[in-house]
Amino acid sequence: MKKLTIEELKKIREKAQTEIQARSPEGKDRIVVHMGTCGIAAGARETLLAILDEIEKRNLQNVIVTQAGCIGLCEYEPIISVQKVGTPKVLYKYVTPEKARRIIAQHVINGQIVTEDVLSTE
Amino acid sequence: MKEISLHILDLVENSISAGAKNILVEIMKDSKFLRIRIKDDGKGIPEEILKEIKNPFTTTRKTRRVGLGISLFNEIVGSCGGNLEIKSKLGEGTELVAILPASHLDLPPMGNISGTIYALVATCPDIDFFFKISFDDKNFEFSTKDLKAELGEIPINHPQALSFLRLYLEKNLGGIGI
Ligand code: FES
Numbered sequence: 001m002k003k004l005t006i007e008e009l010k011k012i013r014e015k016a017q018t019e020i021q022a023r024s025p026e027g028k029d030r031i032v033v034h035m036g037t038c039g040i041a042a043g044a045r046e047t048l049l050a051i052l053d054e055i056e057k058r059n060l061q062n063v064i065v066t067q068a069g070c071i072g073l074c075e076y077e078p079i080i081s082v083q084k085v086g087t088p089k090v091l092y093k094y095v096t097p098e099k100a101r102r103i104i105a106q107h108v109i110n111g112q113i114v115t116e117d118v119l120s121t122e
Numbered sequence: 123m124k125e126i127s128l129h130i131l132d133l134v135e136n137s138i139s140a141g142a143k144n145i146l147v148e149i150m151k152d153s154k155f156l157r158i159r160i161k162d163d164g165k166g167i168p169e170e171i172l173k174e175i176k177n178p179f180t181t182t183r184k185t186r187r188v189g190l191g192i193s194l195f196n197e198i199v200g201s202c203g204g205n206l207e208i209k210s211k212l213g214e215g216t217e218l219v220a221i222l223p224a225s226h227l228d229l230p231p232m233g234n235i236s237g238t239i240y241a242l243v244a245t246c247p248d249i250d251f252f253f254k255i256s257f258d259d260k261n262f263e264f265s266t267k268d269l270k271a272e273l274g275e276i277p278i279n280h281p282q283a284l285s286f287l288r289l290y291l292e293k294n295l296g297g298i299g300i
Contacts, residue, residue, distance in 0.1 A: 009272060012286055016276040033245070037191040040132045041123050045234075048241050056285050064279070067245040069139045 027085050028064045029108055034079045036070025042077035043096065050097030051080070054104045063108060076119055082107055093119035123194065125233025126156070132191035133160050133218060134242060138249065140164025140216065148254040149235070151224055158220045166212040175208070195220070202226040232257075236291040239264070243287060247279040255295070262294050 033039075033048045048067070055063055073079060076093035082103060083089040090113055092103060099117055106112050113121075123129055130147065137145045142164035150157045167175070175192045192208070199206040204222035222229055239253055243266055250270075255262040269287070270278050277283065 008286060012273070012280075012282045013276065016280050016282045035131070035135050035241075035245075037132050037135075037194065040128055040135070040191075045128060045131055045237055045241050048245065049237050052240070052244055052284065052288075056281060056288070059281065061281060065245055067138075067241075069135065 028062050029084045030082070031063060031065045031104075031108070032081045032083075033065065033067050034069070034071055034077065034081075035067045036074075036077070038070065038074035039077040039079065044078040046097050047078045047080065047095050047100045050100045051104065054101050058104070058109070060104075060108070073119070079119065084108065084111060087111075089122040091119040091121070092117045124230055126158075126230050127233035127235045127238045129191070129195045129198065129230075130158065130160070130235075131238040131241065133195060134238075136191060137162035137164050137216065138246060140166065142215065142249065144250045144252070146252045146254070150254075150256045151232070152258055154224055156220075156222045156224045156229070158222075159218065161215065161217040163215040166214055167208070167210040167216055168212065169210075172208060172210055176206070192218075198222075198228070198230065201228045236295040239295075240284075240288060240291055244279055244284055247277055264290075264294075 031051055033044055033051065035044050035048075048065070051065055054060075055065065071079065073093075078095045079091060079093055080095045080100065080103070081089050081091045084107070090107070092099070092114070095103070095117065099114075103114050103117065106114050123132070130149070134145060134147060137160065140162060142162035144163045146159070146161040148157070148159040148161075176196055196206050199220050199222060202222045203226065204220060206218070206220045208216065208218045210216040235255065239251075242249075243251060249266075251264075251266045253262070253264045266278060269283070273280075273283055
């Protein structure tokens with residue numbers, strides 16, 4: 001790959017350093033996007049991109065996004081799960097990019113579950 | 123699936139589920155052919171399943187989810203008169219090579235390749251990806267190992283690193299278009 005420029009790398013390092021130190025010890029909120037074949041066909045990639053975009057725009061340092069495979073629930077795809085630290089995991093169904101942005105604003109940031117989109121709660 | 127880039131994402135997902143730690147994705151397109159190669163060091167696909175995967179009659183079987191994506195992709199390859207070859211060794215990994223005529227009417231558009239790369243790198247920080255892309259005369263290579271080396275102790279899925287990656291893809295591949 002093309003090398004990062006020195007300035008770019010410096011900037012990333014400086015910003016990241018302060019954040020690494022400020023990272024809360026009790027872990028991070030987690031969002032998992034299910035990326036089975038059905039999920040992808042139903043739009044999981046766009047949902048994931050919207051989630052990453054929202055996190056970047058809002059500079060959410062305490063949220064980590066991962067992916068998981070199929071969970072055998074084709075008909076509800078795209079599915080994501082949200083687990084805020086110290087609270088139960090919530091599975092959301094038919095998560096379009098718009099819904100994903102709303103879930104971040106309402107659930108991840110404000111701690112209020114978006115009830116109408118819930119598939120199940122653990 | 124309406125984009126080749128989604129098929130690629132789906133095929134790479136198979137490698138991820140197979141526990142791969144290194145995944146190579148090569149996409150080459152010129153005026154005649156589109157060639158896709160995905161090579162991983164995952165646990166490999168057992169021969170019986172490999173045989174079954176290519177059989178179109180198993181495509182719609184709901185009970186077998188692993189490899190469903192390969193069947194779907196195989197259908198596209200077939201309808202375009204292309205060729206798909208999968209070699210797999212248990213415990214060593216899998217290599218998939220598809221060659222398709224670039225201008226076949228049934229060939230879906232390439233779609234959002236940057237989005238596929240970004241989605242994979244951002245959500246699989248422990249896997250090393252190597253992307254090699256050449257569209258006509260435009261070449262692009264990106265290795266997460268290199269990026270990790272540059273980043274040092276900063277994780278590759280750190281927001282700052284991701285925002286760099288997003289801009290990098292935008293510069294080189296036309297952005298992830300969200
Ligand atoms: S891919 Fe269809 S249920 Fe998982």
